[in-house]
Amino acid sequence: MTFVQKYLSWAAGALALLIALVFALPGGKVRGFDVAGFGNIPILEGGRVKPLDSVARNSLLVIHSRQGFRYDGRTIGPDEWILDVMFRPQVADQQPIFVIDDPDVIGLIGAKQTKNRNYFSFVDLSSHLEEIQKQAQTAQPIAPQKRTRFQSAIVNLFDRVYLYYKLRNTLQLAGSPGLGWELQSISDAEASARHQDLMQLSQFRILPPLPGGSPDAWKNVGEGLRAMAAGQGVHPALVPLARLNAAYVANDPASFNQALADMNGVVSTLKPGALSHASNEVVFNRAQPFFVGLSIYFVAFIVLCISWIWKPELLRPTAYSLLFAGAIVHTLGLAARIILQGRPPVTNLYSSAIFVGWGAVILGLIVERMYRKGFGTAVAAVAGFASLIVAQNLGTEGDTMEMMRAVLDSNFWLATHVVTITIGYSGTFLAGAIAIAYAIRKHIVSKVDVETDKALVDMAYGIICFALFFSFVGTVLGGIWADQSWGRFWGWDPKENGALLIVLWNAIILHARWAGYVRERGTMVMAIFGNIITACSWFGVNMLGVGLHSYGFMDQAFYALMGFGLSQLVFMAICYAPPRFWEQKPHHKA
């Protein structure tokens, strides 16, 4: 590798990091309004203080499956969208953001499915709200596993419409003249009923706790108005909030930005620290480190693939440096989540996917340093990419930093048991990925290269040992946690069984190898099967819907899991097939 090549390859990594940095920068003002500043306002939702930006992004993800959309020829971001929903519902109601894929549901609302038309606006749906609600209410008592496709889809649509409806009525009642009017007519005849509605429909609490009260006593607008009507004085945040509302409706950016500054002033006196915590989270939201990370992994993998046919001495180190850059972004994202949440890295299924990917990438980087054959880079990039894709799909159900239920509220056990067992998953997946690489290589590469084959088998073997250690220790630690909290070490709960299966399978691989029953190829076939077992124990047990660990049922994921299992069986067959079995036999020379 020449001097220039070395620097070129590292420059690629640096460029990737620079692009990642650009994502974290704030966007400009929209029509003069400081929309980003509005997204920075801290609120309380789901038991934790977070910026409005997080509410906007998560709600838009739930409703629209994306964090932004195009309308009227320009891109509307989450902060602008939530401003419109809350202050100018007549505008937001026109935007087609509800995605409906189920043809029966589309039929129910009297529309026809066409190629571009499965996006609907609130106005489109508004004349069918009663029917949607009626259908959803009949389906809701049925257990999620037992619902038909239509029932799942209608419940899902109802939940999204209801979320939208709540957002519309959180800061002002949609259709009313606004919060300023509400403050003036505090004692009119219907005021009390309106306050009641605002309290019931409120999606989050925006009024910070007042001095002297409990530090967690955030209030929603309805509660603030009710306290005011009861003669307890005006909450200091209500006034700038009303001005924000009025200025946005009147299309007056200067007053809006001034009111925003006043609002921030109120928040920072009432709840010091909340503003800076919120703005840290906004930076994290904007940077989207896991999306950026998976893109970099993808590029790294493509570059590596090209390196096998063109300029390997330049492109292989480039791929490695890109993988390294991706790992940095991934690590920063993980660290940011840990700091923001104040929790160890794995707290739910979403974060487990991120952590499994991270573990696989770090292991892959180490393997690549040891063997320098490009395989470590390849499998690490694929594993990181795949697990972040899985995470992106798991993250569309709302806040991924939700609060931990009482029994899980133990940083010690989350940090020990959950992290070790997840590293065990990473290891098993990485060993499987290496085995797949081995299988494909066996059939593609024309010349027999014993040394590379041996290196791959060594890598897989070492990683299986590593995975056995972590999954065993993690499983036993889990047993000890269970003994501490439920009174039994081992209860044959599905999740425990899943972890046990991984341990048993890795133990079988190692014993079969030590006893000489399997050699290179056999070990690799078994390592691929490890992928199926790990995927089943990671996701499959949640689909059974039994046991103490079943935290969330996923119906669509079932087919994805089946597909994954089948693909692994195919890889096992490919691995087991003799090399180049489809190639034509050389013609006999006459």
Added chain:
Amino acid sequence: MIKTLASRIWKFFKSFQLTIVLLACLMALVVLCTLAQVEMGTQGAVNAYMRSFFVKRQVSFLPFPLPVFPGGGLVGLLLTLNLIAKTLDIQRSWTKAGMWLVHAGLVILFAGEFVAGMMQVDTNMSIEVGQTVNYVQSYKNMELAVIDTTDPAWDEVYSVPDTLLAKGGSIAIPDTPLTLNVKRYYPNSELSNLPPGAPPSLATAGIGPGISVVERPTVTNDNELNTGSVFVEPVAGGRSYGVWLASMALGAPQSFTHEGHTYLLTMRLRRQYLPYAFTLKQFRHDVYPGTEIPKNFSSLVQVVNPSQKESREVLIYMNQPLRYEGKTFYQASFGKNDTLSVLSVVENPGWLLPYVSCVLVSLGLLVHFAIVLRRSLKRRQDKKEG
């Protein structure tokens, strides 16, 4: 001849084939047990697949269930023997010290699961705020309690477990002149008011004559409870006090008086009285602000143990149970608008074994990896020098 047989058996038990076959069987059992939980409930599936020596299937043309697959007990036993044989077979040299520790730890882990399967007793204790409770009660088993309430200072409790009621016949209550004649016992039943014109009830005293009892199949599911009922005739001093109906479905106990002693009759979940008592001073159920997500459950109890002259406060909360006199008390559930706390109580003499095992195995793996690392470093060094 004997020697060859012994050496064959030895060879069989220390073989790698056996290890792999058994591990594979265990994997199959774990998968089957997990899938079966959807239909049978966790406890049912565990009993059928794990805590049995054979997995049995009922075949139509046979009067008894046919063993179709080795159960968890058998596989575990063989695996333990295999492990012991293997452990003894590992070279007794320092280079194998790690492997020795690992396998010894695994033997202890299996032993722990056996002890738990055989000897673990699960009960619970429900206390309301301010109440003092000195017993734990079973989740499923029942008893017929005969309580002498004559002395206002304390009750004398005699109880007949459901297993004894099921045998029927007459049961003499020790230390009292009473004998109970069990007329009929229903392990599970449904009670209703006796419709007019129906055949008369077996009962002749108490509220029994007005009630009809229908037998029901027993339930085993985790969250269902059998309603046990029994018709008994207390006899004392040659005199019958009539036939009484006692049932889990009847709330208030019924009483009769013999020679100045008043006896209550009641069917209830089987109790085990403790030489100490718990008083619930406070129960907390905290949620995250603005949500219903539980953040914490905790019970502040006063433990009073006269035999140890002990009286102290203990806070039992999530992940922080109280271990006391061989029993462990966990915060399990709550009710009655957060004024009732339910503690689950576990008595498992082998609870320490998994902890010991965990330490041994982790230590063993670390030692083994250290030895392997040293060896490979040495090899690398040799290569460089050579």
